[in-house]
Amino acid sequence: TQLLEQSPQFLSIQEGENLTVYCNSSSVFSSLQWYRQEPGEGPVLLVTVVTGGEVKKLKRLTFQFGDARKDSSLHITAAQPGDTGLYLCAGEYNFNKFYFGSGTKLNVKP
Amino acid sequence: GAVVSQHPSRVICKSGTSVKIECRSLDFQATTMFWYRQFPKQSLMLMATSNEGSKATYEQGVEKDKFLINHASLTLSTLTVTSAHPEDSSFYICSATKGKGELFFGEGSRLTVL
Numbered sequence: 540t541q542l543l544e545q546s547p548q549f550l551s552i553q554e555g556e557n558l559t560v561y562c563n564s565s566s567v568f569s570s571l572q573w574y575r576q577e578p579g580e581g582p583v584l585l586v587t588v589v590t591g592g593e594v595k596k597l598k599r600l601t602f603q604f605g606d607a608r609k610d611s612s613l614h615i616t617a618a619q620p621g622d623t624g625l626y627l628c629a630g631e632y633n634f635n636k637f638y639f640g641s642g643t644k645l646n647v648k649p
Numbered sequence: 650g651a652v653v654s655q656h657p658s659r660v661i662c663k664s665g666t667s668v669k670i671e672c673r674s675l676d677f678q679a680t681t682m683f684w685y686r687q688f689p690k691q692s693l694m695l696m697a698t699s700n701e702g703s704k705a706t707y708e709q710g711v712e713k714d715k716f717l718i719n720h721a722s723l724t725l726s727t728l729t730v731t732s733a734h735p736e737d738s739s740f741y742i743c744s745a746t747k748g749k750g751e752l753f754f755g756e757g758s759r760l761t762v763l
Contacts, residue, residue: 545692572752581655581742581754582693627692635681635746642692 542566543630543640551646552618560613560643562628570631571604571611575624582627585613618647652676653745655755662733663763669729670758672743678723679745683752684716687740699726733762 543564552558562571570589574582586595588604588611595602599622601614611628628640652675662668672682681700685693697718698706705718715737717729726745730737738761744752 579740579757579759581653581744581757583754584751587751629693629752636695636698637683637744637752638695639685639693644690 542632542638543628545626545628545640545643547643548641549644549646551648554619554647554649555617556647558615558618558645560615560626560628560645562611562613562630562640564609564630566630566632567608568630568632569608571608572629572631572637573602573611573613574627574629576627577624615645618645620647620649623647651745651747651751651753653679653743653753653755655743655758657758658756659759659761661761661763664734665732667729667731668733668760669727670741670743670760672726672728672745672755674724674745674753677745677747679726679747680723681746682720682726683744683746684718684726684728685742685744687742687757689740693742696728730760733760735762738762 546561572587573585576582586602591606591608593604599616603612626643629637654673656671684696687693695708696711699718699720701720701723707713720726740757740759742757743755
């Protein structure tokens with residue numbers, strides 16, 4: 540059972556398109572992180588959001604934490620082939636204990 | 650920086666043997682280390698939480714006698730897969746935290762049991 544559900548599970552788009560990935564839970568998290576993972580490697584941290592309603596931007600990536608700290612979204616503007624990868628959200632449920640979402644596999648075609 | 654290193658990165662073993670994977674925090678002392686398991690094209694599943702000097706806390710459904718975790722120091726945790734079987738083949742990833750809600754991941758260890 541996944542504590543965090545991500546949608547969509549798979550996403551294949553053309554270069555230049557925009558996309559949004561959602562991360563939802565019925566649980567409240569003290570913080571939430573987004574990661575990107577390449578095959579055969581460990582996840583790489585993109586951002587940490589802590590405050591309900593918080594919005595953070597990282598170049599073409601925009602991250603939002605829900606007001607109730609139960610959900611989050613990742614929006615990518617003008618996607619590029621280099622954005623291809625597995626995107627994972629992770630919620631901090633207990634102190635320092637993180638549970639991962641089901642993952643969204645993104646493929647950006649040139 | 651915060652670097653976490655795993656060793657070995659790949660291991661192939663025969664069914665019935667035991668395999669040890671090491672996770673080291675190279676430039677910081679990790680208050681807590683976590684072990685995850687990842688099947689192909691799936692997300693990371695938390696297996697256990699490891700605190701230095703105490704017994705690991707296992708997630709529901711994870712056999713503690715099957716996956717032995719030792720956290721002997723603030724920079725080293727080990728996962729031993731005992732009497733490995735083909736169904737134990739997976740990508741095992743550790744992470745470490747400095748205690749500020751940030752996780753730093755190792756490169757992962759791919760285990761293949763023949």
